[in-house]
Amino acid sequence: MWLRLRRPEPARWSIRRKLLLLTLMLLGVISIFALRAAQSYSQRAAGLSYDRLLTGAALQIAEHIGLHDGRVVVDLPRAAFETLALAPEDRVFYRVLGPGDAHITGYADLPLPAVETDVRHSGDAFRQYFFDAAYGGEPVRFLVLSRLLTETDFSGTIRIQLGQTTRARQALAGEISLRAVQLVAVLFLIALLLVSAGIWMTLRPLERLNRALAQRSPVDLSPLDVAVPREISRLVQTLNHLMLQLGGTLNRLQRFTSEAAHQIRTPLAGLRSQAQNARAEEDETLRWRQLGQVIESADRLSDTVDQLLKQAVLTHRLRSEQDERLALDELVLDVCRDLAVPALERDVELAYDGTAGIELRGNRFALRQMLQNLVENAIRYSEPGSDVQVKLQRDGSGVLLSVTDRGPGIPDAEKPLVFERFYRSPGNSRSGSGLGLAIVQEVAGHHRASLRLKDNTPQGLIVEVHFPSGRLS
Amino acid sequence: MKLIGAALLCLLATFVSCSVDAEELHDLPAAGRETAVLEVHAGADFAAIKPVLAAFQRRYPGIRLRYHEFGTLELYHAFLERYPQTPDLVMSSAMDLQVKLVNDGYAHPYRSAETGRLPEWARWRDEIFGITYEPAVFVLNTGFLDNESVPASRAELIDLIRRKGDQVRGRIGTFDIERVGIGYLVWSHDNQRTASNGRLLELFATQEARLFTSSAAMLRALVRGDIVIAYNVLGSYAHAWAKRHPLLTVVLAEDYTTVIMRTAFVPKMARNPQDARRFLDFLLSDEGQQVLADEASLYPVRGDIVGETGASRLRLTFNSPLRPIPLGVPLLVQTDEMKRELILEEWRRAFDSPDRQ
Numbered sequence: 001m002w003l004r005l006r007r008p009e010p011a012r013w014s015i016r017r018k019l020l021l022l023t024l025m026l027l028g029v030i031s032i033f034a035l036r037a038a039q040s041y042s043q044r045a046a047g048l049s050y051d052r053l054l055t056g057a058a059l060q061i062a063e064h065i066g067l068h069d070g071r072v073v074v075d076l077p078r079a080a081f082e083t084l085a086l087a088p089e090d091r092v093f094y095r096v097l098g099p100g101d102a103h104i105t106g107y108a109d110l111p112l113p114a115v116e117t118d119v120r121h122s123g124d125a126f127r128q129y130f131f132d133a134a135y136g137g138e139p140v141r142f143l144v145l146s147r148l149l150t151e152t153d154f155s156g157t158i159r160i161q162l163g164q165t166t167r168a169r170q171a172l173a174g175e176i177s178l179r180a181v182q183l184v185a186v187l188f189l190i191a192l193l194l195v196s197a198g199i200w201m202t203l204r205p206l207e208r209l210n211r212a213l214a215q216r217s218p219v220d221l222s223p224l225d226v227a228v229p230r231e232i233s234r235l236v237q238t239l240n241h242l243m244l245q246l247g248g249t250l251n252r253l254q255r256f257t258s259e260a261a262h263q264i265r266t267p268l269a270g271l272r273s274q275a276q277n278a279r280a281e282e283d284e285t286l287r288w289r290q291l292g293q294v295i296e297s298a299d300r301l302s303d304t305v306d307q308l309l310k311q312a313v314l315t316h317r318l319r320s321e322q323d324e325r326l327a328l329d330e331l332v333l334d335v336c337r338d339l340a341v342p343a344l345e346r347d348v349e350l351a352y353d354g355t356a357g358i359e360l361r362g363n364r365f366a367l368r369q370m371l372q373n374l375v376e377n378a379i380r381y382s383e384p385g386s387d388v389q390v391k392l393q394r395d396g397s398g399v400l401l402s403v404t405d406r407g408p409g410i411p412d413a414e415k416p417l418v419f420e421r422f423y424r425s426p427g428n429s430r431s432g433s434g435l436g437l438a439i440v441q442e443v444a445g446h447h448r449a450s451l452r453l454k455d456n457t458p459q460g461l462i463v464e465v466h467f468p469s470g471r472l473s
Numbered sequence: 474m475k476l477i478g479a480a481l482l483c484l485l486a487t488f489v490s491c492s493v494d495a496e497e498l499h500d501l502p503a504a505g506r507e508t509a510v511l512e513v514h515a516g517a518d519f520a521a522i523k524p525v526l527a528a529f530q531r532r533y534p535g536i537r538l539r540y541h542e543f544g545t546l547e548l549y550h551a552f553l554e555r556y557p558q559t560p561d562l563v564m565s566s567a568m569d570l571q572v573k574l575v576n577d578g579y580a581h582p583y584r585s586a587e588t589g590r591l592p593e594w595a596r597w598r599d600e601i602f603g604i605t606y607e608p609a610v611f612v613l614n615t616g617f618l619d620n621e622s623v624p625a626s627r628a629e630l631i632d633l634i635r636r637k638g639d640q641v642r643g644r645i646g647t648f649d650i651e652r653v654g655i656g657y658l659v660w661s662h663d664n665q666r667t668a669s670n671g672r673l674l675e676l677f678a679t680q681e682a683r684l685f686t687s688s689a690a691m692l693r694a695l696v697r698g699d700i701v702i703a704y705n706v707l708g709s710y711a712h713a714w715a716k717r718h719p720l721l722t723v724v725l726a727e728d729y730t731t732v733i734m735r736t737a738f739v740p741k742m743a744r745n746p747q748d749a750r751r752f753l754d755f756l757l758s759d760e761g762q763q764v765l766a767d768e769a770s771l772y773p774v775r776g777d778i779v780g781e782t783g784a785s786r787l788r789l790t791f792n793s794p795l796r797p798i799p800l801g802v803p804l805l806v807q808t809d810e811m812k813r814e815l816i817l818e819e820w821r822r823a824f825d826s827p828d829r830q
Contacts (some may be wrong), residue, residue, distance in 0.1 A: 075812065076811070078803050
């Protein structure tokens with residue numbers, strides 16, 4: 001049963017998980033960058049604030065440097081050290097150097113860098129620079145502040161070196177970093193939550209669609225009625241279209257099957273009774289004739305089956321094959337050529353009058369079938385000695401194909417019916433399955449061509465197939 | 474025998490007014506079998522702190538205590554001279570010098586439940602800890618007052634001295650800040666904080682104040698009537714003497730009272746840091762602080778210990794703003810050579826004619 005839906009394989013990945021993973025990765029990368037930035041910022045901010053303490057303290061000391069009897073005197077202000085004590089846990093080292101690096105007071109063995117870097121001037125009197133060095137077994141931040149001391153009898157540079165261990169600035173940097181980490185973590189969580197909710201909400205219509213499909217009975221081919229966003233409404237449309245087609249196909253198939261069964265059963269029953277009669281007939285000549293009828297009936301049945309198969313194949317090919325570009329005039333000519341001999345056998349003249357170079361997109365097999373059926377029909381219903389004309393010409397924007405015979409024609413009342421499958425005109429004694437025109441209609445329908453039946457004068461039938469311009473190429 | 478000898482020696486030393494210039498060893502054998510030796514260098518009066526040492530040894534009978542007594546300045550210099558040979562615990566009331574040693578990286582950090590109970594200002598870097606609480610007070614021999622009321626503040630004291638004039642000439646006593654560490658500490662600290670110090674110094678000089686090298690000597694002179702006012706005496710000693718001598722009145726000034734602390738730290742190179750910390754914890758424990766308060770006549774630093782003495786008792790008894798000198802880098806200022814020189818110079822200039830006992 002080609003109807004049964006293939007069971008889907010268990011999904012290897014889910015959109016939700018993939019989106020979440022991507023979000024996590026993105027958030028992770030952003031967080032890492034944010035943390036890095038926060039860390040460097042916190043170091044800088046903490047360093048800056050405690051450097052200011054050092055500067056402030058050094059300036060306070062600088063203010064308390066004076067000359068006394070030509071000697072440099074430092075009256076260390078307590079306030080300077082109270083400023084530094086704002087970093088309560090840090091040790092402090094200091095010294096004051098006079099001109100020529102003469103030791104004036106403080107720690108004699110503090111390290112000094114060989115090269116002064118990043119020297120800043122503040123005002124005319126001061127210049128300062130910072131450096132890091134280890135002293136007393138701990139990392140220490142040092143400031144060297146130089147002050148030009150000029151008095152009437154003295155001129156020289158006094159240098160104040162002030163160092164502080166880095167506990168407080170590390171602690172502050174750590175605290176700022178921690179805050180940043182907390183902030184980033186909170187933002188991370190919020191973002192994750194929002195994105196998760198967003199993903200859930202976005203994927204909910206898909207879920208709904210899944211559920212609607214899952215709950216559907218297998219024979220229910222009515223269109224889906226689920227509210228979905230634009231992105232997947234196309235999918236639903238396609239599904240609905242598919243189901244519509246599937247429904248149509250199923251209907252046709254059902255009808256076809258029952259009609260075919262009917263069409264085959266009736267001749268078979270006839271065949272059987274004919275064969276039975278023949279078996280019971282004692283007269284040799286009569287039995288011979290009856291057996292001839294059996295064979296004739298079998299032929300007709302075989303013809304019918306042939307047509308049925310043809311149509312099945314045709315329908316299948318129309319649905320499964322892509323349309324191709326083909327030269328319609330050559331195809332028509334070809335069919336006429338093939339049927340010219342059978343026509344002559346019936347003493348019917350087949351004439352073709354066509355315009356060259358007409359191309360359209362279509363199914364070569366189906367079109368050939370359609371043409372064959374049309375022309376064969378025309379030949380079949382023509383009186384010996386008459387003719388069948390096949391014409392192909394451009395008509396306005398499209399192409400008009402007409403097959404004209406001088407047969408009995410079809411009464412107007414029957415014209416709408418003849419395209420139905422297995423319809424046989426009540427007065428029709430010619431052999432035929434009743435499928436020929438049904439096939440023609442199917443092929444014409446596939447090519448969006450319109451079919452028209454007209455009366456010929458004085459008698460006969462004109463079948464017109466009009467291909468619209470959209471089909472031409 | 475040895476203890477009595479030491480006490481005698483100490484007494485003798487004070488009599489000849491050289492105080493505890495040199496190192497003095499009090500070797501306290503372990504109460505039980507000796508398992509460890511604890512070397513303590515201290516600037517505290519042995520007699521005053523003895524009950525605590527005894528209590529400690531009762532608690533840890535295996536520890537032999539070698540208690541080296543110094544003057545606070547000598548203690549500092551001895552520490553630096555003998556480095557890297559250090560005691561297991563250094564205890565002194567010269568907070569500036571102690572802080573200087575800690576700042577220069579000689580101390581080992583220690584944190585325990587006991588140290589955690591100290592107020593912020595009584596510890597620094599978890600390396601140095603305040604143990605006792607010593608208000609700098611002035612003491613009067615009320616005999617000379619002649620029904621005048623006891624001065625309650627520095628301003629009133631200054632007024633009194635001016636009024637009495639010649640009556641108090643040569644009869645005011647204070648520490649010789651050149652030779653006594655705590656004297657220098659309190660004086661230099663007050664100097665930076667208040668302006669009244671300058672007026673006091675001027676007055677001390679004109680009244681030919683006598684300079685002493687220990688609280689005990691000053692109080693003795695006060696009891697004898699050699700002096701009538703003793704300025705900046707340590708409150709614990711003063712109260713102990715006042716209890717015995719009803720003529721002495723202890724005053725915690727209404728304007729402010731500077732409070733110093735006996736502080737202790739465990740040196741980095743201590744050979745027995747474990748027992749040193751045990752000792753430190755004991756000193757700061759409820760038991761140790763209570764002994765300080767009740768028996769040792771030293772004031773415990775912890776405010777929650779209410780004994781006969783102590784910070785809380787002081788607050789209950791006197792209407793004086795107590796201003797402890799906080800531990801921290803500002804104390805380094807006082808240890809600066811040049812700063813010290815400037816302060817001493819001012820002092821010397823005031824006392825132009827040296828008149829020292």
